Amino acid sequence: MREIHEVAGHRASAKRTLKPPTNGQADTLDATAEKSQQGLGVFERYLSLWVALCIAAGVALGQLVPAVPNTLGEWEVAQVNLPIAVLIWAMIYPMMGEVDFQSVLGVRRHPKGITVTLVVNWLIRPFTMFGFAWLFLQGLMVHVARALATLSDEPLHVGLNRL
Secondary structure, three states, rough: OOOEEEOEEEEOOOOOOOOOOOOHHHHHHHHHHHHHHHHHOOOOOOOOHHHHHHHHHHHHHHHHHOOOOOOHHOEEEEOEHHHHHHHHHHHHHHHHHHHHHHHHHHHHHHOHHHHHHHEEEEEEEHHHHHHHHHHHHHHHHHHHHHHHHHHHOOEEEEEHHHH
């Protein structure tokens, strides 16, 4: 009978129990954690902060100089906003550069991963998102609209038409 013993991610044959790491193993784990933190640059370490600052700067720019978002909004080709398209491409391109296209060809030999991905993305997620949208819009928003209409002493359809 083969049983697996896991300690700090290493496998060895023994009983399947988790033991607390010894001092040597704890030092190794701490060193690994420090190394992963040191491997992050300033940009990666504070990514959430940079995103928040960029959002704030964009909102401030739009409020201070309203011509900027209006001008950028007019740059369209076939109803596609060019600045948005360029920025999305700039986000996606580095990830596409890391794709190992030789391993993509190996999907035919191991179709389980792509099958799970396709089923989740094309069968499960759309219906789940529809369910959430229906629940939110029908279940919650109708009750909120009715409550607002009751408070304002107006019929429901009049209050909804104003929104």
